[in-house]
Amino acid sequence: MILNRKKTSRRKRAERAERIEPHFGESSKSASRDICLSAEDRSVANGDRPRKTRKAASKPRRKTAKKSRNKKRSLLSRFLRGGIYWGFVLGIWGVIAVIGVVGYYGAQLPQTSSWSVPERPPNAKIVSVDGALIANRGVTGGEAMMLGEMSPYIPMAVIAIEDRRFQSHFGFDPIGFTRAMVTNLIAGRLTQGGSTLTQQLAKNLFLKPERTFARKVQELILAIWLETKYSKDEILELYLNRVYFGSGAYGVDAAARRYFQKSARDVSLAEAALIAGLLKAPSKLSPARNPKLAQARAQLVLAAMRREGFVTKNETNKALSMEPKKAKRYWSGSQHYVADLVMKELPSLIGDFQKNVIVDTTIDLKMQKLAGKIISNTLKKKGKKLRVSQGALVAMDANGAIRALVGGNEYADSQFNRATDAMRQPGSAFKPFVYLAALERGLTPASIRMDAPVKIGNWTPKNYDKKYRGAVTLSTALAKSLNTVAAQLATEVGPGNVVATAHRLGINSKLQNNASIALGTSEVKLMELTGAYVPFANGGYRITPHIIKRVKDLKGNVLYERRSENADQVIRPRELGMMNIMLQQVVEKGTGKAARIKGWQVAGKTGTSQNSRDGLFIGYTANLITGIWYGNDNGKPTNKVTGGSIPAQSWNAFMTGALKGVPIADLPGNYIGEVSVIPTARPSRPIVRAPRNIARFVAPAKPRNAAPVVIKPRQDTRQTTRIAARSVGPRPSAGLGDSNKNRQKPRTIMDLLFGG
Structure with missing residues (x-):
C-alpha cells in the first residue's frame, strides 16, 4: 500500500512537470517565469500551509504598525517643536511690540527727571479757642494723616478688597489682571478693574479721568515708577490720603468725618469696612444715599479681611451685626456754619493759600454745641405748632469776638447762613437806636410821651396789642414796646438821625430814611444787629465782629494775627447808663x-x-451779647411768634449755660435815676423817689376818648452823622455831640406841657 502511494505520487509530480502553461506569443520559459505562482502565492487550505510561512507573513504587519506609531510620534514632536519655535518667535515680537507701545506712549509723558508727586491740595484746619477741631475745609475736606496715625483697620480693609497682592507685586499684578479679564469676558461686561492700588494712585496723581488705551499704558508706566521711587507704606499712605470716597470727601480722614463725625484715628472695624467698600462706586455706595447697599458692600470687605487673615472670626461677626445707618446728605452740625464763615474771610487775610494752615478762631466749642442744640431742639419741639422752620443765633463778647454762631436748623439740609447773610426786618429790636438818638438830644427815661393814636403823614402806627395807655415814660414805652411812642420819637429827632445813630453803633446795611424806621422796617442782618448792641455792654465802644484770631502754617509760622484795635466811643456814659436802665426794664x-x-x-x-x-x-x-432769630426762609407768617416767646426763651437757655461759672458783673453806665411826674386829674398815690441808679415811675391814668396826636414829619437839614446837642453828661472825645450853644428848645406840645 505504501509502495503504490509512492508510485502514484511520483506520477502526479511528473505530470505537473510536463504541463505546458498557456502563453501569448512569448517563449514558454519566459512566460512561465513571469506568470507562474509560487507555492507561497497559491491559495491553499490553512491546514496545508507550512508554519514557517505564517510567521514570515506576521512580521511585515508588525513593522507596519510600528511605522504608523512612529509616524504619529513624529508628527506630535514636530508640532510641539513648531509650537515652541513659533511661540518663541511670537513672544519676541510681542515683547518688541510691548516695548514699542510703551516707548510710544511713554514718550508722550514728561521726562522722568521732572516727575514728582504733586502736593496734596491745601487744607485749612479750623480750631476753637481752646484748640479743639471745628472742621476741615479745602478741596479734600480732611487733613492728611500718617499711616500710623489712622485706624489700622482702614489700610487692612482697603488692601483686602482692592489689592490683596499689594505687598508682593511691582505695581502691576498679572494674576489679578488676567483674572479680571476672564471674569469680564464670562460676564460679558466690565465687572472688575484689575488695577492695583499703585495704578489707581498713579491715575489720581498724574492722569486725566479718561478711559483710553493710551491712558492705561501711561498708568502702568507711572505705577512702576512709583514702585521704584517709594516704599509700599509710602504708596499706601499717599493713596489713602488722596482717593475719593464720595460726598466731597477726599482721603480717609475726610470720609470718617463726613460719614461718622469722627477722626480716622477712631474708626472701628465695621466703619473701616464701609469706607473701603466705597472705593468701587463712591456715589452709588454712599451711606448718605443708600445705607443698605453700603452695608452689603461692607460685608464683602469684612469677608475679604477674614479670608486674608487680617481679623478674627469673632471680630468679623461683631462687625457684621451692626445695623446700617443712613448718613446725613451733607456735612452735619452747626459748626460748619462757622467753618463756612472762616473760609469766606480767610482769603482777605492771607490771600490764596497754597499750603496747609491752622486757623485759630474765637469760637467756644461748648457754647457752639449748646447753641446748635437749643435751636435744633426748639424747632423740633415747637416748630410745627408755631409754623416756624428756621432759627439763627450769634453770640459775641464785649470785644466783638464771636463765641457761637448758628446759621440754621440743620446744616446738612441748608448751608445758607441766616446769621450772617439773611436780610430780615428787626421789628422793635431796632427801637434802642431810636431811643438813644432821643436821649442824646436831651430826653431821659423819665420823659413823658402820650401813648395814643398817632398819625404821621399818611401813616398811623399801632401797638401790637391794639391798646393805648395814655401818658407814659420813655422807659415804660420801651419796656412795653409801644409803637406809637417810638414813631413820635423818630419824627422828633428826625429819621436821618436815627439812621446815623444805628450806623454809628455798627449797622452797615442800607436803612430807609423815613418815620417807619422806628419800628424796624428796614432789613438788617442778625450779625450786625447783635454787634450794634455790643456798645451797650462794653462801655459805649463800637466793635467789629470777628471770628479769626490767628492763622499759621504747620511749622508754626504766623501768617496772620488779629491785633487789638483802637475802638471809637460811640455812646457817652450818661446816655449809656440811661439805655441800660431802660433795656433792663x-x-x-x-x-x-x-x-x-x-x-x-x-x-x-x-x-x-x-x-x-x-x-x-x-x-x-x-460778659456776653447774644442775638436770636426765628422765622421762615420764604417769609411766611408764623403762628404768632413774638420776640418775647421762643426767641427770649432760647436766649435764656443759651445764656444760662454759657454763663455758668462766669463771675457776675454789672452793666456799665453813669446815670442817677430821676423822678417822673405824670399829670393826672386825681393822683392815686404820691410820687415816690427813685433809689440811686434805678428810676421808678408812677403808673399813668388811662385817658378817656383821647384825641389822636397829629405830628408833622420833620425835615432834617443837618448832617445825619452828628448827634444833636442836648447833652448833659460829659462829652467824649470821639466827635459826638454839638456845642451847648446850639441846644434846641422843646418842639412839641408835650415838651412844653411836661418839660420833657
Whole structure:
C-alpha cells in the first residue's frame, strides 16, 4: 500500500512537470517565469500551509504598525517643536511690540527727571479757642494723616478688597489682571478693574479721568515708577490720603468725618469696612444715599479681611451685626456754619493759600454745641405748632469776638447762613437806636410821651396789642414796646438821625430814611444787629465782629494775627447808663421777661416784624451779647411768634449755660435815676423817689376818648452823622455831640406841657 502511494505520487509530480502553461506569443520559459505562482502565492487550505510561512507573513504587519506609531510620534514632536519655535518667535515680537507701545506712549509723558508727586491740595484746619477741631475745609475736606496715625483697620480693609497682592507685586499684578479679564469676558461686561492700588494712585496723581488705551499704558508706566521711587507704606499712605470716597470727601480722614463725625484715628472695624467698600462706586455706595447697599458692600470687605487673615472670626461677626445707618446728605452740625464763615474771610487775610494752615478762631466749642442744640431742639419741639422752620443765633463778647454762631436748623439740609447773610426786618429790636438818638438830644427815661393814636403823614402806627395807655415814660414805652411812642420819637429827632445813630453803633446795611424806621422796617442782618448792641455792654465802644484770631502754617509760622484795635466811643456814659436802665426794664417788667436770669443784670429788646414773620431777641450781660432769630426762609407768617416767646426763651437757655461759672458783673453806665411826674386829674398815690441808679415811675391814668396826636414829619437839614446837642453828661472825645450853644428848645406840645 505504501509502495503504490509512492508510485502514484511520483506520477502526479511528473505530470505537473510536463504541463505546458498557456502563453501569448512569448517563449514558454519566459512566460512561465513571469506568470507562474509560487507555492507561497497559491491559495491553499490553512491546514496545508507550512508554519514557517505564517510567521514570515506576521512580521511585515508588525513593522507596519510600528511605522504608523512612529509616524504619529513624529508628527506630535514636530508640532510641539513648531509650537515652541513659533511661540518663541511670537513672544519676541510681542515683547518688541510691548516695548514699542510703551516707548510710544511713554514718550508722550514728561521726562522722568521732572516727575514728582504733586502736593496734596491745601487744607485749612479750623480750631476753637481752646484748640479743639471745628472742621476741615479745602478741596479734600480732611487733613492728611500718617499711616500710623489712622485706624489700622482702614489700610487692612482697603488692601483686602482692592489689592490683596499689594505687598508682593511691582505695581502691576498679572494674576489679578488676567483674572479680571476672564471674569469680564464670562460676564460679558466690565465687572472688575484689575488695577492695583499703585495704578489707581498713579491715575489720581498724574492722569486725566479718561478711559483710553493710551491712558492705561501711561498708568502702568507711572505705577512702576512709583514702585521704584517709594516704599509700599509710602504708596499706601499717599493713596489713602488722596482717593475719593464720595460726598466731597477726599482721603480717609475726610470720609470718617463726613460719614461718622469722627477722626480716622477712631474708626472701628465695621466703619473701616464701609469706607473701603466705597472705593468701587463712591456715589452709588454712599451711606448718605443708600445705607443698605453700603452695608452689603461692607460685608464683602469684612469677608475679604477674614479670608486674608487680617481679623478674627469673632471680630468679623461683631462687625457684621451692626445695623446700617443712613448718613446725613451733607456735612452735619452747626459748626460748619462757622467753618463756612472762616473760609469766606480767610482769603482777605492771607490771600490764596497754597499750603496747609491752622486757623485759630474765637469760637467756644461748648457754647457752639449748646447753641446748635437749643435751636435744633426748639424747632423740633415747637416748630410745627408755631409754623416756624428756621432759627439763627450769634453770640459775641464785649470785644466783638464771636463765641457761637448758628446759621440754621440743620446744616446738612441748608448751608445758607441766616446769621450772617439773611436780610430780615428787626421789628422793635431796632427801637434802642431810636431811643438813644432821643436821649442824646436831651430826653431821659423819665420823659413823658402820650401813648395814643398817632398819625404821621399818611401813616398811623399801632401797638401790637391794639391798646393805648395814655401818658407814659420813655422807659415804660420801651419796656412795653409801644409803637406809637417810638414813631413820635423818630419824627422828633428826625429819621436821618436815627439812621446815623444805628450806623454809628455798627449797622452797615442800607436803612430807609423815613418815620417807619422806628419800628424796624428796614432789613438788617442778625450779625450786625447783635454787634450794634455790643456798645451797650462794653462801655459805649463800637466793635467789629470777628471770628479769626490767628492763622499759621504747620511749622508754626504766623501768617496772620488779629491785633487789638483802637475802638471809637460811640455812646457817652450818661446816655449809656440811661439805655441800660431802660433795656433792663424790658427784661424785668416788659416784653422780655422770659429772658431773666437769676442774679444777673440782663438787658435786651424783643422784636417782632409785621404779621409775625420774624421773632427776635437781642440781649446782653456785661460778659456776653447774644442775638436770636426765628422765622421762615420764604417769609411766611408764623403762628404768632413774638420776640418775647421762643426767641427770649432760647436766649435764656443759651445764656444760662454759657454763663455758668462766669463771675457776675454789672452793666456799665453813669446815670442817677430821676423822678417822673405824670399829670393826672386825681393822683392815686404820691410820687415816690427813685433809689440811686434805678428810676421808678408812677403808673399813668388811662385817658378817656383821647384825641389822636397829629405830628408833622420833620425835615432834617443837618448832617445825619452828628448827634444833636442836648447833652448833659460829659462829652467824649470821639466827635459826638454839638456845642451847648446850639441846644434846641422843646418842639412839641408835650415838651412844653411836661418839660420833657
